Amino acid sequence: MIKKPIRIVIADDNRFFCDALKDSLNMHEELNVVATFTTLKELFKFTNFYNLDVLILDVNFNSKCSLDFIDQIKPTDKTFKIIALTTMNNNFIKEKAINNGVDIFVGKDGNLENFKEIILHCFVDKTIKPSKISSKISVDNYTFTKRKLEILQALFNHSDKKEKELSAILNITESSLKSHKRDLFEITHTKSTPELIKFGIQKGLIIA
Numbered sequence: 001m002i003k004k005p006i007r008i009v010i011a012d013d014n015r016f017f018c019d020a021l022k023d024s025l026n027m028h029e030e031l032n033v034v035a036t037f038t039t040l041k042e043l044f045k046f047t048n049f050y051n052l053d054v055l056i057l058d059v060n061f062n063s064k065c066s067l068d069f070i071d072q073i074k075p076t077d078k079t080f081k082i083i084a085l086t087t088m089n090n091n092f093i094k095e096k097a098i099n100n101g102v103d104i105f106v107g108k109d110g111n112l113e114n115f116k117e118i119i120l121h122c123f124v125d126k127t128i129k130p131s132k133i134s135s136k137i138s139v140d141n142y143t144f145t146k147r148k149l150e151i152l153q154a155l156f157n158h159s160d161k162k163e164k165e166l167s168a169i170l171n172i173t174e175s176s177l178k179s180h181k182r183d184l185f186e187i188t189h190t191k192s193t194p195e196l197i198k199f200g201i202q203k204g205l206i207i208a
Helices: 015-025 041-048 066-073 092-101 114-123 146-157 163-170 176-190 193-202
Strands: 006-011 031-037 054-056 081-086 102-106 135-137 142-147
Touching: 006 015, 006 041, 015 031, 015 114, 031 041, 041 135, 054 066, 054 114, 066 081, 081 114, 092 102, 092 135, 092 142, 102 114, 135 146, 135 163, 142 146, 142 176, 146 163, 146 176, 146 193, 176 193
Parallel strands: 006 031, 006 054, 054 081, 081 102
Antiparallel strands: 135 142
16 A cells, blocks of 8 residues: 655656646646656656656657667666556557666556556566567557667767768668668668658657
């Protein structure tokens, strides 16, 4: 039995979503939303200096992947749980979340009316343990290597860069980059980089 209300922080770049979820959770006496944040910078300041029990974290945060900042969000001396929340409910994002230190992964397309139970489930330490990331990721009927998905994300993040510049960022040769792109075109049945990026966003493979 929970003796004190669970201290919850909500971090989502959509203010309306933050407020709606806060109001919904605060209706339960076991839960207490102590703060909401719409920027990662403000979230870092809070989680580094204040105590909380559960963080509900949006994965797609103002075109940044919040999963890449877990070490800044949760210092090693903090023990709060993290519930990752996103519309991109596929195995690629889920594996990245869990292996980056997230305790529970929840799709925004799920039933948020059950969020109280999700939080209680997470708080009592029924977490998902890190698993070995498979060498290949399948989404719908498409199969990608982890490296190709990294390159797909890089094509979006650095869309203003030429292939020579992008290959330097990725620390691969320009010919290797072109080879990966050809493979991606073949896998996704696309014919250009803009089409490829559009495909990645639609399938939840690119955090835009």
